Amino acid sequence: MEALSLAPRRLLLVDPCDQCRRLQPHLEEAGWLVSSQSLDQAQAASYDIGLLRLRTEHLLRPEGVKHLISRSGTEWIALVDPLAEDVQGLDEFIGEWFFDALALPVDLPRLQGLLGRAFGIARLRGIGTRRGDQHELLGQSRPLRELRKQLARLGPSDRPVLILGESGSGKELVARTLHRMSRRVGQPFVSFNCGMLPEAETANLLFSHQGKLVAANGGTLFLDAIHDLPQGQHERLLNCLRNKVLRRADGESQALDLRVLASSREDLEERVEQGTFHPGLRQWLEQNRLTITPLRKRQGDIALLASYFVELYSLEAGRRSTHFSEEALAAMVRHRWPGNVRELASRVRRGYALAEGGPIEADDLGLHSAPADAVPLGTLEDYKRRAEYQALCDALAHYSSNLSHAAKVLGVSRPTFYRLLHKHQLL
Known part of the structure; x- marks a missing residue:
């Protein structure tokens, strides 16, 4: 681990603006080797961490950004252009593809802190086996x-x-x-x-x-x-x-x-x-x-996958594992996961780094304890069905590794619990 801390830290700045370029000497003073390139040139670049000025054009035509990040094998931080802040889907795009984001003009100490955490996670991703x-x-x-x-x-x-x-x-x-x-x-x-x-x-x-x-x-x-x-x-x-x-x-x-x-x-x-x-x-x-069924239709798998990622990142980091708070589990069940398992992995990786050994909270995952989507009025039977479904999701989120205990907590027999899971296509 000590050898990793001595490795050169290469930072790629993509599609920079004048404000971004003014950051370069400060980042170099902090020990970063900074290069800047256009989005097209960046495909062939060599670097440890990516920093992208996120513009409206990137959100309207995201394929180039997605290709760059998905093939890079490392962490990226977005510097959000003011003109892009009101574009629909900005938060979801950042949550799926980036370690974190800051609005321009950037608070330099905060950026340096984010870069340090992202670099640590990026280096750890290359250590050890990926367990198949x-x-x-x-x-x-x-x-x-x-x-x-x-x-x-x-x-x-x-x-x-x-x-x-x-x-x-x-x-x-x-x-x-x-x-x-x-x-x-x-x-x-x-x-x-x-x-x-x-x-x-x-x-x-x-x-x-x-x-x-x-x-x-x-x-x-x-x-x-x-x-x-x-x-x-x-x-x-x-x-x-x-x-x-x-x-x-x-x-x-x-x-x-x-x-x-x-x-x-x-x-x-x-x-x-x-x-x-x-x-x-x-x-x-x-x-x-x-x-492949999207993750939002496999809510019973969310907690299992999230726990797997926490264990994986803790093993890679050589640190003890941690757990999700009640609020974080509820937020994960409510989230729609537009980026599916890749988004879940990214959010858990970010949450594990931010939690610093404590419980992972909803805010650490970038989910902000968002309230459940508004549901239109329906019949009493509709409300019963939704409540039953939510109770099952909550039980799976907490006890996915022990279904007998999940059934006991809900006050039903194990056969009834399995029948309900099949009824709602959660198993």
Whole structure:
């Protein structure tokens, strides 16, 4: 751990403004090696912590920011431009993608404190094992159990699989799990995001002599965000996959032996109907289909996952574990989790750092003890059903590792408790 504290601290400042640049000498005095680049240039940069001036344009077109952060493997802090403070969805975006955020102009001591905590967490993320990186497949809910059954069935196959799910739900993890369960486990797993580059660069990265199809030969190619693949490349990709041959513009060809997995946040059938997706490619990819249920519909899994992350971060940090306060557990159950498990991991990591050994509070998670969403009036039966559902969620949040005790606390038998969980699709 002492060696980590002596490591150079490299800070990347992305899309800086004049106010941001004026921070640079102060940060350098504090021991940071600061470089600044545009969002496009930042994709190839080397750094320990990222600092991004968050502008309105980033919120309206967030794909570039999401790609940068998701591929960086480190922590990011947002410096929020005043013009972006009133943009709808700002808080949710920050909660899902950033360690924390500060409004411009920045309070320098507060920024330095945040950078220190983010650096500590970022360094600890690289220590030790990731225990199989299976965390997003943990859960007792019915959708998770069904997903694991489908993975066991499809894993050994060589057929393509289309993985559907919201942002942050674990589509790449599912793809990697399918690869590990296949006969190609000892061969390459190559991931390519289809929607982050212009068409010419996409074509070159997929089909060139050193492109992704060649790199994945013998193994598995994961085409992330296939719905964003430029239309001009749909037919060429389909021909390669159908014929198992890569034909290049210079007339050369190469035999292909690979399994293709793809992911999408959108229904490809709708894309076909809109004329923006090749029907043959959609049909070829959907020979098998997996759908990942969003976290907000698996409330019984939230506390289990959150506890897992706390244990993981405490092991990495070499510190004792901690627990969530009653208020934090209630806030997690109420939250809608637009960023799914990735957002949960990010918030728990932030909460663990801020709690400093004490109980993790709702404010540490950035949830601010928000009240439950207003529910429209309904019949007495509606109120009873909602109350029953909330009671079950609360019991799972507190006692997910001991369902017998959860049933006892609610004053029902274990069989009745299981029946109610199934009734509300929490198990």
